[in-house]
Amino acid sequence: MSAVNDIYIITRRQLLLLSRVPEVLIFSTIQPVMFVLLFRYVFGGSIDTGQPGGYVQLLMPGIFVQTVAFTLAGTASGLAEDMKKGLIDRFRSLPISQSALVIGRTLGDSLLNIVVLAVMGIAGYIVGWRPSAGLANVALGFLFLLFFGYALSWVGVLVGLSASDARVVQNVSFIVTFPLTFLSNAFAPTTGMPRALQYFAEWNPVSTMVAACRELFGLENQFGATAGSFPSEHPLTTSLIYMLIIMLIFIPLSLRKYRNYAD
Amino acid sequence: MKSVIAENLVKTYDKGNVRALDGLSLDVEEGTVLSVLGPNGAGKTTVVRILTTLLRADSGSASVAGIDVIKNPEKVREVIGLSGQYAAVDEILTGYDNLVMFGELYHLGKKQAVVRANELLERFSLTEAAKRPIKTYSGGMRRRLDLAASLIVKPKVLFLDEPTTGLDPRGRQEMWGVIQELVKGGVTLLLTTQYLEEADQLADDIAVIDTGKVIARGTSDALKKQVGGERLEVVVEQVHVAKTMEIVAAVSGHKAALDEGLRLISAPVSTGSAALFEVLKALDSAGIHALDVGLKRPSLDDVFLSLTGHAAEEKKEEIAEKKRGRK
Numbered sequence: 001m002s003a004v005n006d007i008y009i010i011t012r013r014q015l016l017l018l019s020r021v022p023e024v025l026i027f028s029t030i031q032p033v034m035f036v037l038l039f040r041y042v043f044g045g046s047i048d049t050g051q052p053g054g055y056v057q058l059l060m061p062g063i064f065v066q067t068v069a070f071t072l073a074g075t076a077s078g079l080a081e082d083m084k085k086g087l088i089d090r091f092r093s094l095p096i097s098q099s100a101l102v103i104g105r106t107l108g109d110s111l112l113n114i115v116v117l118a119v120m121g122i123a124g125y126i127v128g129w130r131p132s133a134g135l136a137n138v139a140l141g142f143l144f145l146l147f148f149g150y151a152l153s154w155v156g157v158l159v160g161l162s163a164s165d166a167r168v169v170q171n172v173s174f175i176v177t178f179p180l181t182f183l184s185n186a187f188a189p190t191t192g193m194p195r196a197l198q199y200f201a202e203w204n205p206v207s208t209m210v211a212a213c214r215e216l217f218g219l220e221n222q223f224g225a226t227a228g229s230f231p232s233e234h235p236l237t238t239s240l241i242y243m244l245i246i247m248l249i250f251i252p253l254s255l256r257k258y259r260n261y262a263d
Numbered sequence: 264m265k266s267v268i269a270e271n272l273v274k275t276y277d278k279g280n281v282r283a284l285d286g287l288s289l290d291v292e293e294g295t296v297l298s299v300l301g302p303n304g305a306g307k308t309t310v311v312r313i314l315t316t317l318l319r320a321d322s323g324s325a326s327v328a329g330i331d332v333i334k335n336p337e338k339v340r341e342v343i344g345l346s347g348q349y350a351a352v353d354e355i356l357t358g359y360d361n362l363v364m365f366g367e368l369y370h371l372g373k374k375q376a377v378v379r380a381n382e383l384l385e386r387f388s389l390t391e392a393a394k395r396p397i398k399t400y401s402g403g404m405r406r407r408l409d410l411a412a413s414l415i416v417k418p419k420v421l422f423l424d425e426p427t428t429g430l431d432p433r434g435r436q437e438m439w440g441v442i443q444e445l446v447k448g449g450v451t452l453l454l455t456t457q458y459l460e461e462a463d464q465l466a467d468d469i470a471v472i473d474t475g476k477v478i479a480r481g482t483s484d485a486l487k488k489q490v491g492g493e494r495l496e497v498v499v500e501q502v503h504v505a506k507t508m509e510i511v512a513a514v515s516g517h518k519a520a521l522d523e524g525l526r527l528i529s530a531p532v533s534t535g536s537a538a539l540f541e542v543l544k545a546l547d548s549a550g551i552h553a554l555d556v557g558l559k560r561p562s563l564d565d566v567f568l569s570l571t572g573h574a575a576e577e578k579k580e581e582i583a584e585k586k587r588g589r590k
């Protein structure tokens with residue numbers, strides 16, 4: 001299969017780029033680790049979780065999800081950069097599978113996520129994160145996180161190919177990801193939010209992802225106004241549905257955009 | 264045989280408000296070099312992007328190496344090489360990395376890709392810089408590497424979109440040398456340029472385009488002839504202008520033109536240096552001392568001016584085109 005080979009070469013290019021600019025990898029991991037430390041020690045003391053092990057147990061799944069959500073920005077700005085340099089024209093004029101460049105890009109960004117998640121897991125362990133579930137469930141949780149990042153990476157493809165400027169890409173990505181990650185259960189229980197926000201937060205894919213991970217890591221989720229709703233009862237299933245919807249919408253849209261991006 | 268044929272290509276941007284191509288037709292004979300010459304905004308990049316399958320024309324047809332660009336873009340990509348205005352290589356990667364990667368994408372296999380990369384680096388005098396990231400390269404080196412990347416599999420037709428734009432004179436000379444080498448090797452080349460001298464130097468044939476249409480086509484010499492061969496030019500003091508115009512007109516047999524600011528009198532002549540001698544003699548017997556006198560062969564700038572009625576200048580369309588092209 002030459003398409004598979006093309007994708008493999010592009011993915012490898014991505015990793016080669018990373019190895020040539022190790023700063024990217026370093027800063028991709030420093031930021032989430034900083035978040036772990038900040039939330040753990042700044043807010044951790046004043047948030048009563050009512051769970052054994054304290055705030056850090058709730059926090060880590062939240063930060064994992066936030067970090068993979070930022071894959072959107074990474075993919076988008078990477079593609080915008082390639083476009084600016086005319087690299088996309090070059091790739092599109094080659095006799096290769098036309099989707100190889102974007103598929104390779106999304107896969108490469110997911111591989112980066114593996115490294116980032118591993119570093120964060122270690123940082124979490126150091127500050128007291130101890131998932132009570134078995135190894136298989138924890139591994140499943142991480143697999144889930146990677147899959148979520150991969151789905152969002154396709155949103156990033158569309159953002160990156162649609163924007164006229166790399167700075168716009170940054171802004172758009174942040175406007176999309178910041179409210180989603182904060183209007184959620186990721187850092188604080190939703191029970192304290194106004195009722196309307198609680199509903200939003202409960203249906204927010206970031207929340208369902210966080211809840212799903214907490215479940216897989218052996219925690220119990222807490223709900224306020226929305227207790228008994230479908231996403232709070234079945235966070236795993238809901239998250240899976242979200243990811244499939246995101247991919248079903250954004251993969252075809254992104255590939256179409258890529259094929260006709262100059263028209 | 265025609266290696267490139269474009270017929271009646273139309274391309275509009277911004278919902279039809281900007282006509283980048285307005286019924287453009289051209290062709291390139293196998294083994295020859297066609298230069299598409301025009302100012303910014305004339306539609307040069309758009310035509311290259313259509314012929315290299317990057318852009319779809321609104322209407323019209325085009326083929327490259329006998330393959331329909333619109334129906335079979337994948338097949339076209341197998342036989343073309345493209346080097347654009349912006350050196351399109353990964354800056355962070357080394358020259359060697361880039362060429363090996365492109366070689367693999369051309370399905371050469373790792374071993375073959377390495378061999379080919381080294382060959383090309385050698386050929387374009389980049390062996391020493393092979394293991395350095397592209398961002399340390401000079402503008403000329405980047406363009407050479409970009410060109411090398413488009414030659415990994417010997418293309419049947421090579422497209423170079425403004426290969427020397429933005430290069431300093433030395434970089435331009437080097438690039439010309441490289442392209443001339445290629446031409447000697449018998450490549451079929453379509454080259455766009457806004458430098459009249461470049462078209463003159465590199466191309467067998469020139470298509471002058473303006474506002475999305477070909478407005479003249481021919482060899483450099485033929486185009487120059489179209490403007491009217493050589494011109495005799497004389498510069499004199501203000502007081503002698505009227506008399507000198509009479510003398511020049513008499514020798515030329517045509518009406519003499521006057522550039523008042525420069526006090527430059529000129530007229531077309533067909534007898535070359537004999538006419539020059541005649542004018543000098545006539546001026547001498549009239550007691551007029553010429554400040555400057557000479558025969559001028561028309562430049563392609565003159566060609567452009569006489570064909571379009573305006574000098575080669577940047578226009579609004581280009582801004583739209585650039586925006587699209589760079590996105």
